[in-house]
Amino acid sequence: AQSVTQLGSHVSVSEGALVLLRCNYSSSVPPYLFWYVQYPNQGLQLLLKYTSAATLVKGINGFEAEFKKSETSFHLTKPSAHMSDAAEYFCAVSDLVSGGYQKVTFGTGTKLQVIP
């Protein structure tokens, strides 16, 4: 089964500073990878996804992630943090299971704190 590991359950950055959230995946086949954001007491919103096209994926709200096969990584970055970026971020990988649908497995999440 495929899995993702998120390094750091909490990350704090100053407003305007670079945001870097780390995610490493484990997969025996080219994976589909995702980053989701969750605001308190809300569902998940897709930030971006990698589906074996371009290795640098641009998402919403200025976020982007780079798929690096040699490092089995899919780290999420944003050049300049905003206060509104404070939320929980989940890396996820999808696995094609019997029945033809994709089962999404989530990492443990990283809570981003933005300091004014």
Add this chain to the structure above:
Amino acid sequence: GAVVSQHPSWVICKSGTSVKIECRSLDFQATTMFWYRQFPKQSLMLMATSNEGSKATYEQGVEKDKFLINHASLTLSTLTVTSAHPEDSSFYICSARAPLPYNEQFFGPGTRLTVL
């Protein structure tokens, strides 16, 4: 993007009662819906996969008789927590797989269940 709704958004019930949570895809038909459970400060754990017109597929360790899932139509799946106990208190999130051009999962806003 495609929209998934959940109802209710929060519910408080007494121990021993049953609670039904609805998940609807508002602007697309979803042959497959997913139910997740999220404990405080933890990641989402897949409970079951709901396929329209057939029995749900439950993940290992999830009690089928306790968490009843019904996917009666292409736009509605329900999760019923039977004989709820305080340990069932959690945040329940559904997602629905949208067809092309989306071809991805969209998540509902979640339902906060508190069992007294």
